[in-house]
Amino acid sequence: MIHRSLARALLVSVALTASVLLAGCDTDQVSLATNAKANQPVSPKLVAAMGEKDMDLQSPILVRLFKQEAELEIWKQTRNGQFALLKTYPICRWSGDLGPKVREGDRQAPEGFYSINPGQMNPQSAYYLSFNTGFPNAFDKALGRTGSQLMVHGDCSSRGCYAMTDEQIAEIYSLGRESFFGGQKAFQFQAYPFRMTPANMAKHRNNPNMPFWKMIKEGYDHFEVTRQEPKVDFCEKKYVFDAAKPADAKRDPVFDASAKCPAYVIPEDIASAVREKQAKDEAEYAKLVAKGTPVARMNTGIDGGMNKIFAAKIPEGSTGLSEGAEGSTLQMLAMSKAPGTIPGTVNPPKPNLEPVTAGAPSQEPVVAVSAPAATTRVASAAPPEKSGGFFSNLGRKMGMSAADTTATTSAPPQATASVAPAAAPATPPSTASKLKAAVTKLIPGHDKSKDKPVVAAKPAEPAKPAETKLAATRPALKPSVNDGAGDSAQMTGAAPVVSSNSFDSRFGAVK
DSSP: OHHHHHHHHHHHHHHHHHHHHHTTOOHHHHHHHTOTTTTOOOOHHHHHHHHHTTBOTTSOEEEEEETTTTEEEEEEEBTTSOEEEEEEEEOSEEOSOSSOOOSTTSOOOOOEEEEEOGGGEETTOTTSSEEEOOOSOHHHHHTTOOOOOOEEESTTOOSSSEEOOHHHHHHHHHHHHHHHHTTOSOEEEEEESSOOOHHHHHHTTTOTTHHHHHHHHHHHHHHHHHOSOOOEEEETTEEEESOBOOTTOSSOOOOOTTSOOOSOBOOHHHHHHHHHHHHHHHHHHHHHHHTTOOOOOOOOSOOOBOOHHHHTTSTTOOOBTSOOOOHHHHHHHHTSOOSSOOOTTOOOOOOOOOOOOTTOOOOOOSSOOOOOOOOOEESOOSOTTSOOOHHHHHHHHTTOOOOOOOOEEOOOOOOOOOOOOOOOOOOOOOHHHHHHHHHHHHSTTOOGGGOOOOOOOOOOOOOOOOOOOOOOOOOSSOOOSSSOTTOOOOOOOOOOOOOOOOHHHHSGGGO
16 A cells, blocks of 8 residues: 555656646746645545545545534545535634625625636645635626635635635645546535524524525535535526426526526426425424524624634634634633644634623624725735646646636734723712711711711722733644644545536536
8 A cells, every 4th residue: 555655646746747847847837746735645544534434535525614613514425426524624714794795805705606626726825725715606796796816725814715724724625636636627615604404594584695595505405415516507696506408408508697597497306305305494494483593693793703613722712603612611622632723813703792682683784894905915926927837737628717826815913812891990979878968967966976988989900901822833834634744645546436517517607
């Protein structure tokens, strides 16, 4: 196995070097071919997990992400052709509110279905490694939504992106890279506000984004019942999942996000399974609403969220809009090992201190408000006119356009300690009490020697601010989140797998 792994690594190195020589020895191409971060092997522990789940190293992948739970899932195709969950990663930081991205600068992280091809992989990111989500897709553009360079990257800093630790993004990046080496032309990226369960739908039933969420839940349900990558199209400014041509049609339907929907059908085996699931979900939803399930509280200025495993390790840390844990649970999590290095500059979300009024649940806004302009830094070390590197060339050879892979994100602010609120001063004597005392003194026979002087209470001294503790500086090259930095074993070329529904055929409207 070791000899085969070394041989495979040598072959990959030779192939990269050959592509550089054919490209004319461009210096940027050379730097990409020798990029240690982008070429880290998948950890032996994760390779072993693939073997246990009947997966090949280079089989197709699919990514699902949930804001409220602050989790990113990697699904991988098994040898029987269906996708199974390989690993769940806690998200270190995401910004904005629950809901889709609407405009440039609103700090919103996107929600919906997107396609990630080799040209969107960014090995030269200023945030360790990254890939572009592909926002806006055809649906977003049809609604006039704007934004660019929305990434999944490292460094645990977000301004409209999904931020992981460097160790996490190294592993996620390597899984995407291997799927491309195995022949997958693009992997699907599904981003949701929360897991689309009846309980969560009931909790957020008054949210103005609910019509959009019900629409993308359709795709969530298609994946849940089939464990296959759903085919995605757009028409009449809406999503359409797993559309096929009618039995009497001579050619496949042509979709346009802004135009009227063409004639299409959904295969009956899929349609019936989805209907059955939705009927169960709606019945459970109705029970929860009838029982008086409270709705989510109003967003009081919180910017995004953070998984509780990270919040527990940061002074004054909070999960923000993500699901948190109460005091004792956070204390226990603080003693566990973090899945990666947390930068000292991490800026956790604010805690939600808005009181909840019984019987008067509040609603959430549609989107986060625009943030003031901030200085930005670009996550690509290469000049913008350059071709982008090995993955971009690989994408072009596969017949796909290479997306711009420079992530624009503001430099994360320094973490600051929260100031404890000052103790409330004692209440001074009221005017009425002073008047009563004066009148009592004028009463005949009153003994003035027993009177006590009225003294105003001394205000309490303000509490001293807590000291800010910074995490250790992260190393230049991150090991896997599972194993030590010295692990270098790789698996040999995988056996043939069942072909995935690539976005060439299953995401045609997003080309």
